[in-house]
Amino acid sequence: MSRVWRVCAAAAGVALVAALSACAPGSPTPTAVAGCPDGHVVADAGALRSALAEATPGDVIVLAPGRYEGTFEATAAGSDAEPITLCGTADSVLDGGSTDRGYTLHLDGADHWTLTGFRVTGGMKGIMLDATSHATLSGLSVDGVGDEAIHLRAGSSDNLVESNDVSGTGHRRPEFGEGVYVGSAESNWCEISGCAPDASDRNRIVGNRIHDVTAEPIDVKEGTADGEVRGNELDGGGTTEADSLLDVKGDGWLITGNTGVRSPRDGAQVHSVVDGLGADNSFTANSFEVGEGGWAIAVDAPGSIRATTTVGCDNVALVGGAPDPSRLSSIPCR
Numbered sequence: 001m002s003r004v005w006r007v008c009a010a011a012a013g014v015a016l017v018a019a020l021s022a023c024a025p026g027s028p029t030p031t032a033v034a035g036c037p038d039g040h041v042v043a044d045a046g047a048l049r050s051a052l053a054e055a056t057p058g059d060v061i062v063l064a065p066g067r068y069e070g071t072f073e074a075t076a077a078g079s080d081a082e083p084i085t086l087c088g089t090a091d092s093v094l095d096g097g098s099t100d101r102g103y104t105l106h107l108d109g110a111d112h113w114t115l116t117g118f119r120v121t122g123g124m125k126g127i128m129l130d131a132t133s134h135a136t137l138s139g140l141s142v143d144g145v146g147d148e149a150i151h152l153r154a155g156s157s158d159n160l161v162e163s164n165d166v167s168g169t170g171h172r173r174p175e176f177g178e179g180v181y182v183g184s185a186e187s188n189w190c191e192i193s194g195c196a197p198d199a200s201d202r203n204r205i206v207g208n209r210i211h212d213v214t215a216e217p218i219d220v221k222e223g224t225a226d227g228e229v230r231g232n233e234l235d236g237g238g239t240t241e242a243d244s245l246l247d248v249k250g251d252g253w254l255i256t257g258n259t260g261v262r263s264p265r266d267g268a269q270v271h272s273v274v275d276g277l278g279a280d281n282s283f284t285a286n287s288f289e290v291g292e293g294g295w296a297i298a299v300d301a302p303g304s305i306r307a308t309t310t311v312g313c314d315n316v317a318l319v320g321g322a323p324d325p326s327r328l329s330s331i332p333c334r
Contacts, residue, residue: 035117036062036087045070052076055084063088063118069095071102071123078112080134088118090141096123099146099171103128107135115140124172125149129156140164146172148181149213154192157201161208170214175241177214179234180205183221183250186274197223197277204228211235216242217260222277224250234260244269244298245288249278256284265294267317270309272301279305283329284312290319290327297329306331 030041039060042048045068051061055076063086072094078084096104104123107113113135120126124146129135131154142149142164149166152159161180170177182205184198192198201224210217210232217234220227227250234245245260246268260267267288272278278301288296296317299309313333317324 030064033062033064033087033089033092035089036060037085038062039085039087044068045072048072052086057084057112058082060085060087063092063094065089065091067093067095069097071096071104071106073103073106073108074110074113075108077110080112083112083114083134083136084110085114085116086118087114087116090117090119092118094118094120096121096126096145098122099124099144101146104145106130107132111135114138119143121145121168125151126169127151128153129159130154131156133157133159136160136162137164138162142166143168144171145169147176148178148215148219150179151181152200152203153181153184153198155199157199157203159203160206161204162206164208166208166210166217167212169212170241174214177241178219179210179213179217180208181219181221182227183224186222189223193223197274199223199225201225202227204230205232207231209233209235212238214238214241216244216247218246220246220248220250220253222249222272222274224253226252228254229256229258230254231257232259234258235262236260236264237262239264243294247271248281249273250281251277252280254282254284255286256282258286258288260286260288263289263291263294265291266298267294267296268298270297270299270301270305272305276304279308281308282310282312283315284310285314287316287318289321290317290324295327295330297331299329299331310334 039062041062043064052074057078108130119141121144126142126145126149166179183200184192244266311329317327
C-alpha cells in the first residue's frame with residue numbers, strides 16, 4: 001500500500017490535475033502533478049531526499065514543478081513487479097549546482113527504477129547509474145553538466161535510456177563531455193569493477209536526441225556487451241573533443257536506425273582497445289552526415305575484429321546533403 005507524503009510548500013504556479021489539500025493555512029500542498037501517476041508529491045529538496053531514502057517497491061515519487069537544489073541519491077531497489085517511479089514535469093528541475101563536483105542524480109544499486117519527465121541540470125555528472133539494472137530513463141532533459149550527461153557504470157545492465165533530450169555537456173572537462181556513456185574505460189576498471197571488465201551489458205539507448213555535447217554523443221566502452229543503440233538523433237555541431245558521433249568498443253552491439261548530422265569526421269567508429277574486445281558489432285539502416293575525409297562507419301581494429309563487424313549496405317553516408325556510397329564504410333558492406 002503506497003504511503004502519501006504531505007509536504008508543505010507554496011503551490012503558486014504548480015500545474016495540478018487534482019485539488020490542492022492544505023498542510024497549513026495559506027500553504028497548500030499539491031496532491032497530483034500533470035503527466036505523472038498518483039503518488040507521493042514532494043515540493044522541495046529535503047522532502048525529495050526523504051522520499052528517496054524511504055522508498056520501497058511500488059512507490060511513486062512525484063516532483064511538483066520547482067527547483068530542487070543539490071545532489072540526490074537513491075539506493076533502494078524496486079522489483080520487476082513493483083518498480084519505484086520518480087516522475088516530474090519539464091518544470092521540475094533537479095539542479096546539482098557547480099559543474100566541478102557531484103552527481104546530480106545517483107542511482108546506486110537501485111534496481112527497477114523508472115525516471116520520467118523531469119529535468120536534470122548542473123553537477124559534474126547529470127545522471128549516474130552504479131550497479132543498477134532494469135531501470136528506465138525516459139522523457140528526461142539533461143543539460144548543463146561538467147562532464148557526461150548520462151552514465152551507466154559498474155555493472156549497470158538491462159537498462160533502457162529512451163526518448164531523452166541531452167545537451168550542454170563538458171563544462172568542466174570538454175574531453176569528458178559525452179552525452180550517453182556506457183561502461184568504463186579499461187584504465188578505470190580497477191577502481192570501478194575490481195580490475196575486471198565493467199560488464200554493463202544489454203543496455204538499450206533508444207530514440208534520444210543528443211546535441212551540443214563536447215565529446216561523443218554516445219560512447220560505448222570496452223567490456224560492455226549485447227546492447228542496442230537504436231533510432232537516436234545525434235548532432236555533432238558542438239563536438240570539439242571527439243572525431244565521431246558514436247564510438248563502439250564493446251562486443252555484440254546492434255547499432256541501427258540512427259541519424260547523425262555535422263559529424264566531426266566519422267559517423268560511427270569501432271575500436272579494439274583491449275585485445276579481443278570490440279567484436280561482433282552490427283550496423284544497419286543508419287544515416288550519418290560525414291565530415292571531411294570521414295566514413296559513415298569507420299572500423300579501426302585488427303583484422304580479427306574487422307571480420308566479425310557487420311556493416312549493412314542499407315547504411316547511408318551523406319556528403320554535402322547527398323548520399324555518397326564511396327564514404328559508407330572503411331570495410332565492405334554486406
